[in-house]
Amino acid sequence: MNDVIRAMRAHRSVRAYTDEPIPHEAVVAAVEAGQAAATSSAVQAYCVIRVTDRQHRSRLAELTGPQEKVAVAPEFFIICGDSRRHRLLAERAGERYEQKLEAFLVSVIDATLCAQNMVLAFESMGYGTCYIGGLRNHLAEVDRLLGLPHGVYPLYGLCVGRPAQDPGLRPRLPIGGVLFQDAYPQDDDLLESVAAYDAVYEQYLRERGATNPGGWSAAMAGKFASVTRPDIADYYRSKGAVLD
Amino acid sequence: MNDVIRAMRAHRSVRAYTDEPIPHEAVVAAVEAGQAAATSSAVQAYCVIRVTDRQHRSRLAELTGPQEKVAVAPEFFIICGDSRRHRLLAERAGERYEQKLEAFLVSVIDATLCAQNMVLAFESMGYGTCYIGGLRNHLAEVDRLLGLPHGVYPLYGLCVGRPAQDPGLRPRLPIGGVLFQDAYPQDDDLLESVAAYDAVYEQYLRERGATNPGGWSAAMAGKFASVTRPDIADYYRSKGAVLD
Missing domain, CATH: 3.40.109.10 (NADH Oxidase)
Incomplete structure (x- = not known):
């Protein structure tokens, strides 16, 4: 390296x-x-x-x-x-x-x-x-x-x-869940790469003092369930950006 | 360095x-x-x-x-x-x-x-x-x-x-045209930083064999006068991206 x-x-x-x-x-x-x-x-x-x-x-x-x-x-x-x-x-x-x-x-x-x-x-x-x-x-x-x-x-x-x-370093998805050859994986294979990561991610959070933190899957499902920053498109349009 | x-x-x-x-x-x-x-x-x-x-x-x-x-x-x-x-x-x-x-x-x-x-x-x-x-x-x-x-x-x-x-290295805008302290410059000052760059940019193109290449200003004015890739928003929306 x-x-x-x-x-x-x-x-x-x-x-x-x-x-x-x-x-x-x-x-x-x-x-x-x-x-x-x-x-x-x-x-x-x-x-x-x-x-x-x-x-x-x-x-x-x-x-x-x-x-x-x-x-x-x-x-x-x-x-x-x-x-x-x-x-x-x-x-x-x-x-x-x-x-x-x-x-x-x-x-x-x-x-x-x-x-x-x-x-x-x-x-x-x-x-x-x-x-x-x-x-x-x-x-x-x-x-x-x-x-x-x-x-x-x-x-x-x-x-x-x-x-x-x-x-400390925050762990990332396994490379097999991010780098694909010639085609995107099937859903089951994609979720399998995430399952391995969940335990690693939860351990990372636990080491930093979180009690019962849950894995990456739970964090993502929760995060994307509500709309984040709903008004930013209006702002960027007001500055001349066309988003169409 | x-x-x-x-x-x-x-x-x-x-x-x-x-x-x-x-x-x-x-x-x-x-x-x-x-x-x-x-x-x-x-x-x-x-x-x-x-x-x-x-x-x-x-x-x-x-x-x-x-x-x-x-x-x-x-x-x-x-x-x-x-x-x-x-x-x-x-x-x-x-x-x-x-x-x-x-x-x-x-x-x-x-x-x-x-x-x-x-x-x-x-x-x-x-x-x-x-x-x-x-x-x-x-x-x-x-x-x-x-x-x-x-x-x-x-x-x-x-x-x-x-x-x-x-x-070879393609020259960039002078740092004074990109890094600003606390406020964005007035138009005249912004264009002044571009003027210095135009000559450098033209020289770079000339050294690579261009005849009468024109500076960066001319390239940019020409480039943005017609809409580039007008349909990409439709594509991204078709994949589930919301652009609003």
Whole structure:
């Protein structure tokens, strides 16, 4: 196993940080590593907003959970899909900007390729990270707080700091439940790979202090039974994304 | 600069490969590195289909472009969003699977975190990679070819092989056009960062043999003036994704 793969396999989401500030050069190195990721036809349909304003950080901590770590992490970034540059350039050239779901999808993929490189870059420098999907709890308010223009929309947040905890590795599905050759498996085979995982997952939670935690199957069945974040489509449409 | 960041910054999309086969252990190492990436609430809403069937590979090469490399690359993967496991588990537990855009978005983000780790893992082992967005040209036909069940939908492809070319690094927007502090820039400042980039981008294309290539601005204004892949939303909806 080489150093790059070793770094990836050491990933765990870190939710508590020391007060140690992150040097500006480390932030630049991580974002430039992010930019080096592939981008669909070079469109680079994303931007990264580094939030340093203390009042904004406190408010974002409320809006995302509340999640105290969003307020106190040495660095907090908001990863956005971004069609603003493309719209301005089209307008200046007298062209229309006319897109459908494809452009939104590309922005999510481009932004996430960048973000994952940023995460690995920070981790390679000894920092811990945590993606903050809770940023989508109240997208319109996050947007107003930052004053984002039309065509720019937050996807998720990212906390970064020197780890003050080691939560251990959270086990993943067995590779046989994720990597398939030439065809998707039958339902029974798919569920068999999950059954093996349930016990491993439950043990992981038990070791972290959960009493009677239940396995991954139970967690998933419960999680998807109620609609999560039902209003996000309205928000993304309001920013110019077409989802049809 | 450490080895991990150096690996990321060396990324270029490689579109020609030697015939050297990729050992199965390398494929497993890359996919397991992919699985080690973060996943929203552990949902792992993706799967990876390794396509080895020669006839399928030839047909996929037509459907994606045509792009000959999809037929001849030593490995070709299809990265899919996957809610199948969640749906089966909900059904078995007597729960409903009831989701909106959020679940689709999570599947795209989860899949892409995994895919970017896979890319870096393969690159760290000396292989070259190329994401294949052209897989979205004819999604319904790709789906039929693979016989994908409800809840599983391709997002993009990935070619991997030992490089038989060095296309050089494609320049990216200056970091000042992507990383912003606390607020999104005014339009004029945004366009200023693009202006500096236009010349660099044009020079890159010229060095690769383009005559009178134009800059990034012209490429973007042209690209977004016509709707790209207008039918993909219908396809994703047909697989159970809700985009509202």
